[in-house]
Amino acid sequence: MHEWALADAIVNSSLKLAKDKGLSKVNEIFIRIGEVNNIDIDAFNFALSEIMKGTILENSKIIFNEIQANLKCNNCGFIFNYKNEFDKLSEDEKESIHFIPETVHIYIRCPNCGSIDFDFIEGRGIFLEDIK
Amino acid sequence: MHEWALADAIVNSSLKLAKDKGLSKVNEIFIRIGEVNNIDIDAFNFALSEIMKGTILENSKIIFNEIQANLKCNNCGFIFNYKNEFDKLSEDEKESIHFIPETVHIYIRCPNCGSIDFDFIEGRGIFLEDIK
Amino acid sequence: MNFLDPRVDYIKKRFEKIDRVIGVSSAKGGVGKSTISVFTSLLLKQKGYKTGLLDLDIYGPSTHIILGVGNKKLKENFGVEPLDIDNLKFFSSIFFTDNKPFPMRGDELSNAILEILTIVNWDELDFLIIDMPPGFGEPTLDLLRLIKKIEFLIVTNPSIISLETVKKLIQTLNEGKYKILGVIENMKSTEDDLIIKSCKELKIDYLGSIPYFYDIEAIFGNVDTMIESNVSLYLDRILNKILT
């Protein structure tokens, strides 16, 4: 479960942000999750709550904001939905993307022109949106 | 005057856009000019009107939208105004930037941390905004 | 921004006046792309072709060293005119960098490349030779996007390490149906047929080899000597195969 590392990173940033904001207790954590990262939310959630134990984040409510992924082709300008392409991939390919989302450039092509040269418009990465 | 080439490029794109829009005569051309390109507006204007002669763009009013340049440091996050740094440069350095704006990375540093690793937020490039 | 970048169409227009655009590529560094780019363009102009040489390795420009060209001020004429070296038209970013380091991220690099393709006024050419940097980033992707008629001259040395990366380049170009002229095996010093065999497997023309010349750099900077050199002798045979 490499979700543990991602959870650890989120906790690390949340603690820093809490300090910056002068919070002595955190109750809500807002996390933005890009579809491409294909996170196992249950595992991620579990990891988060385990790692938060004994910190000012303990028992915080985690609010996930899941963002659909869209890509734009630099060759033909076509904007396309990630999910459709993702569903066609093998389990191994899906797993590679789960670890290193940019490997989409290896396994996916622009459905309009076949180009390898496209970019994420949105839906990539895990971000800390806010804490309260 | 390399402004001639830039004017030629704008005319080329304006004619294409006019075709796409189905216009048989163009009266106004809106051009966005980034501060970094340091365009000689008079020369540019002159070149434009010369090149437009005999086309459906002839006698169009040119409306320039000049955009101040701001940069953001990837190393320290500092956002800084381009003009202040530009004014410190030699004539040769200014000329290099006029031709290839990215040479700012050679001649300018983040005023906060000294890093070479900054990006334009805005104020780079010449764009065709619209025609009417 | 959703405004129209006039460079994209203008570049296509500029390149309409250029008959053949040849990217000297390998994705691997240090195999002789720059060396072969320079000798190729010298040989082509010697044969009477209107020839241009564009150094697109902006992080590590080398062709000016091989040609022996220092900092020059370029003339302006509907853009900037490439330098005229005894009828070879030459452009490198070094004319604007004072030969200083030019570190930047890819989107800035892409912008610099588009600007160069926009402003350099090659006028009519039979051949434009483009010296490519290593890697698979903006320089390659932008050329693939903007200059569909580009042909690739692929350079490797007789090494399993280079071959591995070169194979990936060929795979990518094949997939996009770009034209590959073939592979040049540079710095060959044994009879090893690793590259020849691999070309067969990849169904790519093996154009020939250039031996390892110990003292090749001794003639750099002297255009006439370079044209008369053994490097040119070998390269000429290779070029004749792609001139038909």
Add this chain to the structure above:
Amino acid sequence: MNFLDPRVDYIKKRFEKIDRVIGVSSAKGGVGKSTISVFTSLLLKQKGYKTGLLDLDIYGPSTHIILGVGNKKLKENFGVEPLDIDNLKFFSSIFFTDNKPFPMRGDELSNAILEILTIVNWDELDFLIIDMPPGFGEPTLDLLRLIKKIEFLIVTNPSIISLETVKKLIQTLNEGKYKILGVIENMKSTEDDLIIKSCKELKIDYLGSIPYFYDIEAIFGNVDTMIESNVSLYLDRILNKILT
């Protein structure tokens, strides 16, 4: 986006557990960065140091070829664990690319690098050796930004072309006050002192040279033979200078 990217701080935290981070760089391609990265990490682990090797040349990964490592599934444990090769911890993007071409623009490359630095769990190390790609783009800029304690081992071959680019790298690192361990002159085959002289001018330590070994690739893939090889003999003397 203005949201907090948790990777930036997490990478710094991960690297707190690594004593010395050494980037093997030159900005020029084909000078032996990957070869020296591999031999260096093998020698360090042989001396008993906890050593990691990270291949950051994502467009043209080579260290797996030199090490003779094929595709492997990595274990997951607070991220992914690097491959253990007889006590050398090794990570390359090839474990996730099926050894296919991986073309992408710089911002995507930067994202891939940040992801790798975030998820790879090196745990405690005495040395992490990073095999750098050529160029001056995201891989270099991101390391300079994220790992301030990084030290640079600069590789060149005895060529005026390589030297030109290497000089630019040194200039950039000096300006940012990064630590430069010194220069290794690889593939030396004559007594030419171009590089030695230039190091003096640049006030950079010339750490020594490694001869041109004709058949170096014959031992690639055989870790034990590599450690016993002449390459290691030469490199070992050089490394002793930076181990103090």
